[in-house]
Amino acid sequence: MNDILFSTGAIGPLKLRNRIIRAAAFEGMCPGGVPSPSLVKYHRSVAAGGVGMTSVAYVAVVDGGRTFRHQAWMDPRLVPDFRKVTDAVHREGAAVSVQLGHAGNMSDRKVSGERAVAPSGRFNLFGLALPRRMGEAEIERMVEAHGRAVSTAREAGFDAVEIHAGHGYLISQFLSPHTNRRKDRYGGSLENRARFMREVLRAVKKAAGNSMAVVVKTNLEDGFRGGMTADEGVEVARILEAEGADALVLSGGFVSITPFFMMRGTTPHRELIRAQKSPLIKLGMMAFSRIMVKEYPWQEGFFLDGAKRVRAAVKLPLVYLGGIVRKSKIDEALGAGFDFVAMARNLVAEPDFVEKIRRDPSHVSPCLACGPCNSCVAVMYDGECRCTWWERQGKPKA
Numbered sequence: 001m002n003d004i005l006f007s008t009g010a011i012g013p014l015k016l017r018n019r020i021i022r023a024a025a026f027e028g029m030c031p032g033g034v035p036s037p038s039l040v041k042y043h044r045s046v047a048a049g050g051v052g053m054t055s056v057a058y059v060a061v062v063d064g065g066r067t068f069r070h071q072a073w074m075d076p077r078l079v080p081d082f083r084k085v086t087d088a089v090h091r092e093g094a095a096v097s098v099q100l101g102h103a104g105n106m107s108d109r110k111v112s113g114e115r116a117v118a119p120s121g122r123f124n125l126f127g128l129a130l131p132r133r134m135g136e137a138e139i140e141r142m143v144e145a146h147g148r149a150v151s152t153a154r155e156a157g158f159d160a161v162e163i164h165a166g167h168g169y170l171i172s173q174f175l176s177p178h179t180n181r182r183k184d185r186y187g188g189s190l191e192n193r194a195r196f197m198r199e200v201l202r203a204v205k206k207a208a209g210n211s212m213a214v215v216v217k218t219n220l221e222d223g224f225r226g227g228m229t230a231d232e233g234v235e236v237a238r239i240l241e242a243e244g245a246d247a248l249v250l251s252g253g254f255v256s257i258t259p260f261f262m263m264r265g266t267t268p269h270r271e272l273i274r275a276q277k278s279p280l281i282k283l284g285m286m287a288f289s290r291i292m293v294k295e296y297p298w299q300e301g302f303f304l305d306g307a308k309r310v311r312a313a314v315k316l317p318l319v320y321l322g323g324i325v326r327k328s329k330i331d332e333a334l335g336a337g338f339d340f341v342a343m344a345r346n347l348v349a350e351p352d353f354v355e356k357i358r359r360d361p362s363h364v365s366p367c368l369a370c371g372p373c374n375s376c377v378a379v380m381y382d383g384e385c386r387c388t389w390w391e392r393q394g395k396p397k398a
């Protein structure tokens with residue numbers, strides 16, 4: 001087959017067997033913060049299903065950067081547990097990356113016992129948290145923590161790290177004028193707001209050395225007035241290229257304000273309220289979620305136009321992400337100059353989607369028929385990574 005899709009591709013020192021990446025989408029499979037056999041099984045199934053690389057999602061760089069109890073941090077004591085994931089994926093012939101970040105004002109004190117930190121002490125209504133503003137010494141320690149986490153990931157056998165600089169988590173909170181009200185060298189101009197990200201990337205590159213790929217997930221835009229704009233998103237991509245990132249994954253949205261901007265489709269209010277563990281937040285959601293959580297219509301390849309602006313501005317490898325349900329759209333993205341295509345929900349519904357389109361190029365993901373209903377986002381809170389809608393249609397569990 002002569003498709004670009006099934007040709008090998010490179011991200012820095014890493015060679016992938018094809019152009020498909022399983023996007024970081026939280027699996028919820030680290031009960032008590034420890035990677036479980038389900039996490040190994042899940043990523044093995046995605047690797048066996050044909051992706052070039054799968055990504056273990058949402059691992060924090062320090063204990064205090066976690067949002068969920070069933071979320072891991074890159075604790076050196078967990079190297080043998082993460083090693084089980086990386087070995088299993090490698091045995092299936094795929095590469096594996098780990099998404100590393102810090103939730104900032106989305107960190108949950110009940111998980112780590114530490115108060116959330118952020119660029120500025122601005123109330124986060126979504127998490128009902130008043131974070132503590134980070135001092136300069138603390139910023140320096142946080143930069144070092146990112147480097148340490150990458151060294152640990154390397155020891156655990158990950159081929160790549162994906163630094164989370166989007167979606168309204170800590171780096172993104174520094175980038176966004178909404179959450180960054182600082183008057184020092186970390187706030188104000190975009191140059192200053194990007195300083196923390198640049199320092200993190202330098203520490204990460206140093207720790208990654210020559211053998212590991214460094215990918216950054218970044219926002220095209222935050223998706224609300226007062227957040228990071230699309231023009232700034234292009235500038236951020238330029239900064240990341242200048243700092244030596246090996247590839248960028250382009251996304252958008254801010255979990256505390258525009259959580260469904262990055263996904264689109266139906267907002268599963270009822271399921272999200274049911275899944276919420278905190279009684280206070282549950283009550284708040286029952287009262288306000290339909291007013292506060294904006295719904296965005298889904299469209300195939302919904303980030304393609306915005307991502308093309310970045311494609312025109314930088315030369316480094318870019319990963320397209322958002323609204324892929326069939327091979328023809330993957331081909332379109334690769335034809336438009338994107339080097340890789342990442343997918344989240346269709347690989348939740350069908351871990352073997354890549355094999356399916358290899359056998360039958362007209363195969364369409366069930367995500368098209370489900371809406372997408374985004375029920376997979378709600379079940380993630382229960383520590384599961386599956387499409388309940390697809391199962392209700394009588395299809396086998398992934």
Ligand SMILES: Cc1cc2nc3c(=O)[nH]c(=O)nc-3n(C[C@H](O)[C@H](O)[C@H](O)COP(=O)(O)O)c2cc1C
Nearest residue numbers: 023024025026057058262322323343344345376377
């Ligand atoms: C259940 C679920 C969990 C997700 N968790 C994460 C995450 O941990 N980190 C992240 O960067 N994006 C996360 N995302 C967003 C996806 O990576 C992706 O940006 C989004 O789903 C759009 O891609 P898609 O249309 O291929 O699903 C998640 C998405 C879903 C559906």
